[in-house]
Amino acid sequence: MCGVFAICQQTCQNRQKYDLDEARKLSRRQHHRGPDFNGCYQDKKTGDILVHERLAIMDLGVVQPIQGTAPTRQVIHNGEIYNHQLLRDTELKQYKLKTTCDSEVIIFLYEKYRDGHICNMLDGVFAFALCCDGEFMAARDPVGVKQLYYGVDASGRYFFSNEMKCLEDSCGDFQIASFPPGHYYTPKTGFVRYFNPEWFDFRSAIHPLDLKLLQKTMIAAVHKRLMSDAPIGVLLSGGLDSSLVSSIASREMKRRGMTVHSFSIGVDHNSPDVIAARKVAKFIGTTHHEFYFSIQEGIKNLRKLIWHLESYDVTSIRASTPMYFLSEEIRKMGIKVVLSGEGADEIFGGYLYFHNAPSDEDFQKETIDRVLHLYTSDCLRADKSSMAHSVEVRVPFLDKAFLDAAITLDPTFKRPQKLEDGRNCEKFVLRSAFNTDQYPYLPDEILWRQKEQFSDGVGYSWIDSLMKYCASKITDKEFSQASKLYPHNTPHSKEAFYMRKIFHELFPSDQAALTVRKWIPKWQKNQDPSGRASLVHESSVHNLGEDLCNSKSPISQQRIEQCRPQA
Numbered sequence: 001m002c003g004v005f006a007i008c009q010q011t012c013q014n015r016q017k018y019d020l021d022e023a024r025k026l027s028r029r030q031h032h033r034g035p036d037f038n039g040c041y042q043d044k045k046t047g048d049i050l051v052h053e054r055l056a057i058m059d060l061g062v063v064q065p066i067q068g069t070a071p072t073r074q075v076i077h078n079g080e081i082y083n084h085q086l087l088r089d090t091e092l093k094q095y096k097l098k099t100t101c102d103s104e105v106i107i108f109l110y111e112k113y114r115d116g117h118i119c120n121m122l123d124g125v126f127a128f129a130l131c132c133d134g135e136f137m138a139a140r141d142p143v144g145v146k147q148l149y150y151g152v153d154a155s156g157r158y159f160f161s162n163e164m165k166c167l168e169d170s171c172g173d174f175q176i177a178s179f180p181p182g183h184y185y186t187p188k189t190g191f192v193r194y195f196n197p198e199w200f201d202f203r204s205a206i207h208p209l210d211l212k213l214l215q216k217t218m219i220a221a222v223h224k225r226l227m228s229d230a231p232i233g234v235l236l237s238g239g240l241d242s243s244l245v246s247s248i249a250s251r252e253m254k255r256r257g258m259t260v261h262s263f264s265i266g267v268d269h270n271s272p273d274v275i276a277a278r279k280v281a282k283f284i285g286t287t288h289h290e291f292y293f294s295i296q297e298g299i300k301n302l303r304k305l306i307w308h309l310e311s312y313d314v315t316s317i318r319a320s321t322p323m324y325f326l327s328e329e330i331r332k333m334g335i336k337v338v339l340s341g342e343g344a345d346e347i348f349g350g351y352l353y354f355h356n357a358p359s360d361e362d363f364q365k366e367t368i369d370r371v372l373h374l375y376t377s378d379c380l381r382a383d384k385s386s387m388a389h390s391v392e393v394r395v396p397f398l399d400k401a402f403l404d405a406a407i408t409l410d411p412t413f414k415r416p417q418k419l420e421d422g423r424n425c426e427k428f429v430l431r432s433a434f435n436t437d438q439y440p441y442l443p444d445e446i447l448w449r450q451k452e453q454f455s456d457g458v459g460y461s462w463i464d465s466l467m468k469y470c471a472s473k474i475t476d477k478e479f480s481q482a483s484k485l486y487p488h489n490t491p492h493s494k495e496a497f498y499m500r501k502i503f504h505e506l507f508p509s510d511q512a513a514l515t516v517r518k519w520i521p522k523w524q525k526n527q528d529p530s531g532r533a534s535l536v537h538e539s540s541v542h543n544l545g546e547d548l549c550n551s552k553s554p555i556s557q558q559r560i561e562q563c564r565p566q567a
Contacts, residue, residue, distance in 0.1 A: 002064070002078045003033030003053035004148075005166055006129035008136045008158040010046055010187040017047035018157060026170070027051040030163045032308075033078070033387045037063045041074045041131065048136045050129055052076040055390050057230050057337060058102050066099065068107040072133050075110075077103035078162055079126035079146045080394070082224040087121065102227075106130065110137065116184030119194045123224075123400065127179070129160055137186050142195040143398055144181030144375025147383045149515065151176040158187070163384070164310045164512060172509030181375050197400075199407035202364045207408045214405055214433040221399030222248040222339065226256075230336040233261035234286070235326070235393070238276025240427060240442075240449060241341025241350075244434055245396055247441040249339050250284045261335060262286035265326040267295060267462050276446060283443050289333070293325040295465045301325075303502055308388040309381070310512075312489075312503035314496050315519040316377060318463055320385040327386040336392060342378045343397035346370035347406045348414050348427040352450075355416050355424050356523035364411040366522060371407065374398070376517035426450075470498035489518050493528075 005027035007018050020042045031038070034053030041050045052064040057080065065074040081087075084102035092108050102124070109118040110132055119126075119139050127148035129138040138160045140148045151159040151171025159167050160179065167176050179185070182195030198204045222245055226232060232253075234246040250260045262284075264277035274290055281288035298321045306312065309320050330338060345351050349367050357363035382393045396402070409429070416424035425431070431448060434441045441447070474494040482497055483490045488510070491497040504513070521528075 002055050002076075003027065003030040003162050004076045004078045004127055004129060004160070005030070005049075005051040005053075005162075006076065006136075006138060006160040007049040008138070008160075008185075008187055009043075009048050010136060011152075011156045011158050012047075013156045015047075016155070017042075018049060020049060023049045023051055026166045027053060027161070029165045030161065032390060033162060035390050036060075039063045039065055041065045043072065043131050043134065046131075046134050046136070048131050050074055050076045050131060055336065055387075055392065057228055057392060058100065060229050062099050062101045062103075064103065066101065066104050066107060068111050068132070069095070070133070072131070073107055073111055074132075075103065075107035075128060075130040077106055077126055077128040078148075079124060079128070079141060080225075080227065080392075081105055081122050081124040081126065082227055083123035091121065103128070107132070116186065116189070116192055117194050119184055125394075125398075127162055135186070137184055138179070139184035139194075140179045140181050142182045142197075142400060143371060143379070143403075144178075145379050145383070145395060145398055147375070147380060148179035149176060150179045150185070151511075158185070160185075164507065164515060165307070168507055168509060168512060172507075172511050174511070176509065176511035176515060178375065178515055181372075197404060199368065199404065202361065202368055205364045205408050205411055207410060209409065209413045209429065210405070211429070211433040214402075214409075214430070217399070217402040217405045218244070218396065218433070219248050221396035221402045223252050224399075225249075225339055225394040225396050226252060228337050231334055232258075232337040232339070233263060233330065233335045235338050235340040236262040236264050236277045236280055236286070236288070237273045237341070238264065238278070238280055238446065238449075239273065239341065240431065240447065241344040241397065243276075243280045243341075243442050243446050244344075244430075245339050245341050246280065246286065247284045247434075248396075250286055254285070260284075260286040261333070262288045263291070263326055263330055263338065264288070265291045265293065265322045265329075268292055272460075276449060279443060280446055283446075284441075289329070291326055291329045293322060295462055297325070298322075298462060299466065299469050302499075303506075305385070305388075306499065306502050307506050309384050310507065311380060311516050312491075312496070312500040312513075313377070313516055313518050314493075314499060316381045317499055318466065320381045321462070323381065323385040324388055327389040327391045331389040331391050336390065338386070338391060338393055340382060340393050340395055341397065342382050342393075342395045343371070343374060344427065344430060346374055346378075347397060347403070348430050349411075349416070350427045351521065352426065353521035353524050354426060357415065358523070360411040360415065363415055367411075367414070368407065371403070373517060377519050423450075467493075467495045470495040473498050474501075486513070488513055489516060 034055045036056045037054040050065045064076050081102040084105045087105045095108050125141040125145040127146040147162050149164045151167035152175040153170045183191045185191050236246045253260045262281050266274035386393045413429045416426045417428035471494040474497050491500045
């Protein structure tokens with residue numbers, strides 16, 4: 001995980017080369033992404049620039065850019081290529097690579113094929129840029145796990161950066177946008193889509209239920225993400241998704257003789273997520289660490305958080321606050337990499353508003369849309385709130401093989417299933433895939449726990465107090481001017497207005513505002529993103545479903561037995 005910054009000079013109208021020292025100054029704005037090393041390269045002929053801020057995860061002493069077979073062949077990369085060793089042993093076996101850093105395979109693949117479709121050969125997540133004998137290319141991973149923006153300045157140069165703050169001054173008056181996931185860019189071709197999976201078409205979701213396939217691909221996704229030369233841990237909120245990831249990772253890490261550290265956060269020791277995480281940690285046997293943040297600390301940190309997050313989306317800011325504080329504590333312990341559960345709610349329709357989907361087709365279309373826009377919401381939050389403290393978050397649910405297996409599943413199996421107690425249970429098929437007797441992954445009360453938004457689970461008082469504080473800072477007169485001041489994504493609450501006001505002070509260009517997509521639940525009257533806005537949410541949230549989900553649960557045991565993976 002690192003910070004990449006690049007400039008493609010070849011599109012410049014006046015051909016005046018951009019100053020390398022100035023480029024390095026812009027890149028330093030994201031120094032928090034890579035505090036270990038920094039490096040740069042400028043092509044003498046074209047003037048194209050690569051600048052890198054490195055957080056060392058693999059081959060800890062390597063400095064980027066990484067050279068290919070010649071000094072004019074260089075790459076900078078943010079992310080992880082999990083199949084780099086396989087590529088070294090097959091596609092690149094005739095080349096002599098000089099490091100064990102996963103990033104190195106990118107430049108050698110490009111040397112060999114000279115085509116952006118090499119991205120399809122990479123199993124991993126990435127935002128990279130390369131220069132190769134006068135050619136320039138930038139690319140982003142299939143669903144945008146890694147953050148990447150591009151901008152165009154007054155002279156037509158193209159700028160690329162993990163974070164928008166490096167582009168605002170140079171490109172804010174002209175163009176700034178998110179680099180589209182699953183695309184590569186060259187000055188000759190422009191943006192080209194390389195990632196075209198079957199599941200883009202909602203009509204492809206016709207595959208029969210295969211719990212063993214879901215289990216197998218999920219376990220493989222977690223195992224490959226344990227690749228690291230730096231200390232690694234797991235984020236454990238106590239919800240289904242992070243708990244499954246933590247359980248799978250814990251088993252494999254113990255088998256490898258590794259100590260498993262898990263981390264949770266709340267406003268106090270009675271927060272719903274903290275209580276649930278404590279139970280999971282005990283069950284799976286991790287060395288568990290609990291942290292707490294006060295509501296006052298969260299409010300005081302809003303401006304700094306929005307600067308890092310580069311968003312005014314309410315749900316992103318609410319949820320990023322605990323993740324920001326948790327990442328800070330994790331980094332103090334010397335851990336650079338953590339696994340997390342982002343993506344499952346989008347894939348399986350886990351948000352409570354999915355209970356209201358009018359049809360299987362609508363359900364499937366919405367899951368696909370949510371996955372395709374993760375780069376504007378949960379992926380953005382996970383990346384930026386953790387990288388503010390130089391911590392890399394890995395998300396197994398967004399593994400390409402797992403996406404293929406899960407999204408193409410017939411939506412009939414993914415929709416909430418009615419249990420014997422009358423409750424509709426979201427993500428039933430995922431829960432069922434890991435509902436095993438012989439080697440249980442989770443206790444029943446966690447496996448069948450209802451969905452909590454991360455911003456809710458840390459403690460309901462966080463959101464309630466935040467809304468109250470923001471309302472006190474915005475007058476009725478000021479709020480009445482919302483549509484005039486902010487015609488794009490007009491804030492519809494004082495909380496949203498307050499967030500937008502801070503964002504505009506930090507990133508004043510209209511182009512910056514256009515990069516943000518608001519997270520809004522569908523098929524319900526209340527548009528607040530909190531899970532508690534859904535009528536489906538249980539009222540007795542603090543008992544964690546103990547009356548519903550323990551061994552005496554009224555959940556249909558017959559239904560559960562039918563959905564156990566077969567040996």
